Amino acid sequence: MTTDIPGESLDELPPTQWAGHPNTLAGVMVWAAGVLGVGPQPVASMPQVAAADVVLLLVDGLGDRLLHRHADVAPTLSALHATTLRAGFPATTATSITSLTTGTACGxxxxxxxxxxxxxxxxxxxxxxxxxxxxxxxxxxxxxSAMATYPPDLVAPLAGALAGLAEHGVSISYVMPGEFRGTGLTQVAFRATGRHLAANTPDLVREGVGTALARRSGRRGFVYAYLSDLDAAGHRYGPGSEEWVRTLCTVDALVADLVADLPADAVLAVTGDHGMLAAGRRVDLDADPLWTAGVEMIAGEPRVRHLYVAHGARDDVLATWTAELGAEARVVTREQAVDEAWFGIAVDPDIAQRIGDVVAVARDRTVLVRGDVEPLEARMIGHHGAWTADEQLVPLLVAHG
Structure with a gap:
């Protein structure tokens, strides 16, 4: 068993290398449509299977590199047919899940x-x-609540690939925590009408998937299941910690049960929305006024920061952050980030305005925390969002009944 050690440097996977990882989370629903026979055949680099039902289990925080390091405690996951995917940028849950279900990058x-x-x-x-x-x-x-000020259907009107399955007559089921139903992100990412089976533990996920597969009506079916435990353990204790490893063992046992119970004409696919790393150097943006000089708003998260600046202050902010962070972050303007396709090859002009005037991506294990404004996030051990391979690469693990 290998522990994620903060002293070890990590492989970078910047935008210039993304062409080497063409399979992304945004392609999974297109692949699922092909498996169900309601879309194009999967590309050669994706698993070539056909089924009447597809179960997609998204394990929050399941990174490809992390799984390989801990293969000995996850024998079921490690034995499944695997394809490596790139999560997309930023490698964070809200973005990744929406990319997954819409079939597009966040741009x-x-x-x-x-x-x-x-x-x-x-x-x-x-x-x-x-x-x-x-x-x-x-x-x-x-x-x-932002529901009234920023209605979900105005922030993200694109229906996308999951809704396309429903339009082709595929029966949709959701196995996820009951409190997710009706939230803004759920309205954005899961527009397709379907059955909701509340589940927030591995046992309830197993029961929910079984119930969804048992209610077969002769139609093809797609079951989306979600489990947050691994991500929570990684944030709190760190990826590779004893607590994280125990959680991975539980995830592996869940997948073993799902595989054992899988009907003959069904496929189980397991993926993650991002990986994770243990934080190294912490730069507290609230500890020195130089970080907020000329800045009206700091958004994002500790691995990727969006800076919205005062009129005429962009160049000064860019220069300050670049000089202070040096090799610990890549700091660019919005225009450069769009030109270099950080947020996708195509970026809608209105959506481009959401990107910070200046964007800072932390490198290696550096985190850009806010000790006063975001105390919970600042205390976390595990982080994700940027473009190390540990954050970006996730597995697509497939089993056939």
Missing amino acids: LHGIIGYAFRPDDHCRTTGPRRMLNALRWTMDAADGP
């Missing part, structure tokens, strides 16, 4: 990160405020 679906300032076209009232896309709150994770 088109609009959820450009954990937290950002939406463009004026999707704001119904009041001044510009930061949107926490995971919680659908304003200003902070525990801030007021």
Whole structure:
């Protein structure tokens, strides 16, 4: 067993190398449609299978590199047919899940990160405020609801690939925590009408998937299941910690049960929304006023920061952050990030306005925390969002009944 050691450097996977990883989370629903016979045949680099039902289990925080390091405690996962995917940028849950279900990068679906300032076209009232896309709150994770100010269907109107399955007559089931139903992110990412089976533990996920597969009506079926435990353990204790390893063992046991119970004409696919790393150097953006000079709003998360600057201050902010962070971060303007396709090859002009005037991507294990404004996130051991291979690469593991 290998532990994620903060002293070890990590492989970078910057945009210039993304062509070497053409399979992404945004292609999984297209692949599932092909498996179900309602879309094009899967590309040669994806698993070539056909089935009447597809179960997609998304294990939050299941990174490809992490799984390889801990293969000895996850024999079922490690034995499945594997394809390596790139999560997309930023490698964070709200963005990744929306990329998965819409079949597009965030430059088109609009959820450009954990937290950002939406463009004026999707704001119904009041001044510009930061949107926490995971919680659908304003200003902070525990801030007021953003549902009225930033309606989900205005922030991200693209229906996408999952809705396309429903349009082709595929029966959709959701196995996820009951509190997710009706939230802003759920409205954005899971527009297709389906059955909701509440599940927030491995046992309930197993029961929910079994129930969904048992309610077969002669139609092809797609079951989306979600488990957050591995991500939670990684954030709190660190990836590779004893607590994280125990959680991975539990995930492996769940997958073993799902494989054993899989009907003969069904496929199980397991993937993650991002990987994770243990933080190294922590730069506290609230500890020195130089970080906020000329900055009206700091959004994003500790591995990727969006800086919305005062009029005329962009060049000064860019210069300060570049000089202070040096090799510990890549700091560029919005225009450069778009030109270099960080947020996808195509970026909608309105969505481009959501990207910070300046964007800072932490490198290696550096995290850009806010000790005063985001105390919970600042204390976390595990982080993700940027473009190390540990964060970006996730597995697609497939079993056939």
